[in-house]
Amino acid sequence: MGIQCKPGLLRSALLVAAFCLCLLPARSASTDTPEPIKYIGPGSCAATSCHGSVKPVAGSRILQNEYSTWILQDKHSRAYGALTGEVGERMGRILKLEGKAEESPKCLACHALYTTAEQRGRPFELADGVSCENCHGPASGWLGPHTTKDWPHERSVKELGMYDTRDVLRRTDRCLECHLGTKDKFVDHEMIAAGHPDLYFELDSFSAVMPRHWKVPRESAPGKPVEDAAWAGIRDWSTGQAVQLRAEMDRLIWRARGERYDKKDVWPEYSELSCFACHHSLGPAKDSWRQEHGYEGRRPGDPAWNSSRYAVFRLLAKQIDSANGQELDKHLLTVSSEMSKLNPDRNVVATAAAAAAPLAQRIAERLATMQYDQAIALRMMQRITDDAENIAIADERAAEQAAMAIDSLYIAYAKDTKPANDAEMRAAINQLFQQLENPSAYNADQFATALRRIRPMLH
Ligand code: HEC
Numbered sequence: 001m002g003i004q005c006k007p008g009l010l011r012s013a014l015l016v017a018a019f020c021l022c023l024l025p026a027r028s029a030s031t032d033t034p035e036p037i038k039y040i041g042p043g044s045c046a047a048t049s050c051h052g053s054v055k056p057v058a059g060s061r062i063l064q065n066e067y068s069t070w071i072l073q074d075k076h077s078r079a080y081g082a083l084t085g086e087v088g089e090r091m092g093r094i095l096k097l098e099g100k101a102e103e104s105p106k107c108l109a110c111h112a113l114y115t116t117a118e119q120r121g122r123p124f125e126l127a128d129g130v131s132c133e134n135c136h137g138p139a140s141g142w143l144g145p146h147t148t149k150d151w152p153h154e155r156s157v158k159e160l161g162m163y164d165t166r167d168v169l170r171r172t173d174r175c176l177e178c179h180l181g182t183k184d185k186f187v188d189h190e191m192i193a194a195g196h197p198d199l200y201f202e203l204d205s206f207s208a209v210m211p212r213h214w215k216v217p218r219e220s221a222p223g224k225p226v227e228d229a230a231w232a233g234i235r236d237w238s239t240g241q242a243v244q245l246r247a248e249m250d251r252l253i254w255r256a257r258g259e260r261y262d263k264k265d266v267w268p269e270y271s272e273l274s275c276f277a278c279h280h281s282l283g284p285a286k287d288s289w290r291q292e293h294g295y296e297g298r299r300p301g302d303p304a305w306n307s308s309r310y311a312v313f314r315l316l317a318k319q320i321d322s323a324n325g326q327e328l329d330k331h332l333l334t335v336s337s338e339m340s341k342l343n344p345d346r347n348v349v350a351t352a353a354a355a356a357a358p359l360a361q362r363i364a365e366r367l368a369t370m371q372y373d374q375a376i377a378l379r380m381m382q383r384i385t386d387d388a389e390n391i392a393i394a395d396e397r398a399a400e401q402a403a404m405a406i407d408s409l410y411i412a413y414a415k416d417t418k419p420a421n422d423a424e425m426r427a428a429i430n431q432l433f434q435q436l437e438n439p440s441a442y443n444a445d446q447f448a449t450a451l452r453r454i455r456p457m458l459h
C-alpha cells in the first residue's frame with residue numbers, strides 16, 4: 001500500500017486520499033485547460049494521517065512524522081524568524097532595504113516560500129519559513145494523487161511538478177540554491193559585512209543536522225537491493241562534494257560576467273575569496289605561520305581564492321576518475337591562480353570555470369551511482385590525512401571541509417564494526433573541530449598536526 005494511516009484513525013489509503021483531497025484548492029469545472037501547478041503551503045501536509053504524526057508510523061514506507069520533525073527540530077521552519085530577529089533587522093538597516101528585512105525579496109527569496117500571487121493556490125504565511133514545497137516543489141498537482149495506493153513517485157515528478165529530491169544530484173542542487181546561491185538570490189560580502197553568516201555546505205553533515213526526515217536506507221522497490229544506510233552517507237558526502245564544486249564554478253561564471261539580477265557589478269566579489277586572508281588577527285612577524293609558509297602561487301599580500309570546495313574533493317576525484325580528475329585539476333589551477341590576483345581577469349576565470357563545471361558534474365554522476373564499501377571509506381580518510389599540509393594551508397574553510405569529511409567517512413566506516421581504537425578516533429575528530437572554533441585565530445600548522453595525528457589510527 002502507499003501511505004499507511006495511523007492505525008485506528010484511518011484504515012485505508014483511499015480514505016487518506018479523500019482526507020487530503022479536501023485540503024486541495026477547489027478545481028474549476030472546466031477540464032479543457034489544465035490547472036497551473038501552484039504552491040499551497042505546509043499546512044496542507046500537516047494532517048496526522050499524512051505527514052503530521054508525532055512519531056514515525058510503524059510499517060509505513062515513509063516516516064509520516066515529517067511535518068512534526070520540520071516544525072520542532074528543523075531550522076528551516078524558523079528561517080523567517082531570522083529576518084525579524086535583531087541581526088536580521090539590523091542587516092535591513094545597514095543594507096538600506098526598502099522596508100524591513102522580512103518584507104524584502106532580497107531576503108525572502110531564501111528564507112520563506114516566496115512566490116508570486118499567481119503561484120499561490122491558497123493563502124499561507126511567509127512566516128512558515130522554508131517549508132515542504134521549497135524543497136519538494138509546488139504541491140497542488142500531486143497532493144491528491146500521491147496519497148493513493150501504489151501511486152508512482154515518478155509520475156508526480158514527471159507530470160505534476162514534484163521536485164525529484166530522491167535523486168542525490170538534484171537534491172544537492174536544491175540545497176545549494178540557498179546554501180551557495182544563484183544569480184537570482186545570493187549572499188555577497190556586502191550582506192556578510194552587514195551580518196549574514198558566510199555560506200558553506202556539506203550534504204551529509206547538513207542533512208544529519210537538519211535532521212533527515214526520511215528513511216535511510218529507503219525501502220527499495222521489489223527486486224532491487226536494499227540501499228545500505230552507512231554507504232548512503234558516504235554517497236551523500238562524495239556526490240555532494242562534486243555537485244558543490246560544479247555549483248561553485250557556475251557561481252564564479254555569473255559573478256565574473258557580472259550577471260547579478262540587480263545589475264550591480266562587483267568584481268572581484270570578496271565572498272569568493274578566503275575570508276581569513278583579510279580577517280585574521282595579527283601578531284609578531286616571527287609567530288606568523290602565513291609568513292613561515294610563504295605565499296605560493298600568488299603575490300604576497302593578495303588575498304587567495306577560497307578553494308574549500310575543491311581542496312578535499314580533488315583527492316576523491318583523482319581516486320575514482322583519474323582522467324577527469326587530472327583535467328579538472330588543470331582548470332582549477334587556472335581558476336585558483338587567477339582568482340588569487342588583486343584584479344582577476346574575468347574572461348580567464350569564466351572560461352576555466354566553464355571548462356571545469358561539466359567535468360565536476362560528470363564525476364558527480366559517477367559518484368551518485370557507484371558502489372561504496374569500507375575499503376573506499378578507509379582509503380579516502382587516508383588520502384585526506386596524507387594531504388594534511390596542503391588542505392590546512394589552503395584555507396580555514398578547506399580545513400572545515402576536511403573535518404566534516406573525516407567525520408562523515410568515519411561514521412560510515414565504523415557503523416557495523418566498531419574499530420578497537422574508536423574512542424581515540426572520535427577524540428581526534430573532535431580535536432579537528434576544536435581547531436576551527438575561532439576561525440580568525442586559525443593556525444594551519446596546528447590543524448595539519450591534528451589531521452596528521454589521525455593517519456596512524458587508520459588501518
Ligand atoms: C542565497 C540565499 C539567502 C539569501 C538571499 C539570504 N539568506 Fe539569510 N541565510 C541563508 C542560509 C542558507 C542561512 C544559514 C546559513 C548556515 O547556517 O549555514 C542563512 C542565515 C541567516 C541568518 C542567521 C540565522 C541564524 O539562525 O543564526 C540571518 C540573520 C539571515 N540569514 C538574514 C538574512 C537577511 C536579512 C537577508 C536579506 C538581506 C538574507 N538573510 C538573505 C540564506 C540566504
Ligand code: HEC
Nearest residue numbers: 042045051062066067070076130131132135165166171214
Ligand atoms: C530543506 C528541504 C526540505 C524541506 C523543507 C522538506 N523536505 Fe521532505 N525531503 C527532503 C529531502 C532531501 C528528502 C530525501 C529525499 C527524498 O526521499 O525525496 C525528503 C524526503 C521526504 C519524504 C520521504 C519521501 C520518500 O519517498 O521516501 C517525505 C514524505 C517528505 N520529505 C515530506 C516533507 C514534508 C511534509 C515537509 C514539510 C513539513 C518536508 N518534507 C520538508 C527535503 C526537504
Ligand code: HEC
Nearest residue numbers: 075076078079082110111130134174175178206207209210
Ligand atoms: C529555500 C532555501 C533553502 C533550501 C532549498 C535549503 N535550505 Fe537549508 N537553510 C536555509 C535557511 C534560510 C537557513 C537558516 C535558517 C535559520 O537559522 O534561521 C537554513 C539552515 C539550514 C541548516 C541549519 C544550519 C545551522 O547553522 O544550524 C541546515 C543543516 C540546512 N539548512 C540544511 C539544508 C539541506 C540539507 C538542504 C537540502 C536538502 C537545504 N538546507 C535546503 C535555506 C534553505
Ligand code: HEC
Nearest residue numbers: 189192193194198270271272273274275276277278279303
Ligand atoms: C579582500 C579582503 C576581504 C575578504 C577576502 C573578505 N573580507 Fe570581510 N571585510 C573586509 C573589509 C575591508 C571589511 C570592512 C571592515 C570595516 O570597515 O570595519 C570587511 C567586513 C566584514 C565583516 C563586518 C565587520 C566585522 O568585523 O563584523 C564581516 C563579518 C566580514 N567581513 C566577513 C567576511 C567573510 C565571512 C568573508 C569570506 C566569505 C570575508 N569577510 C572576506 C575585507 C575582506
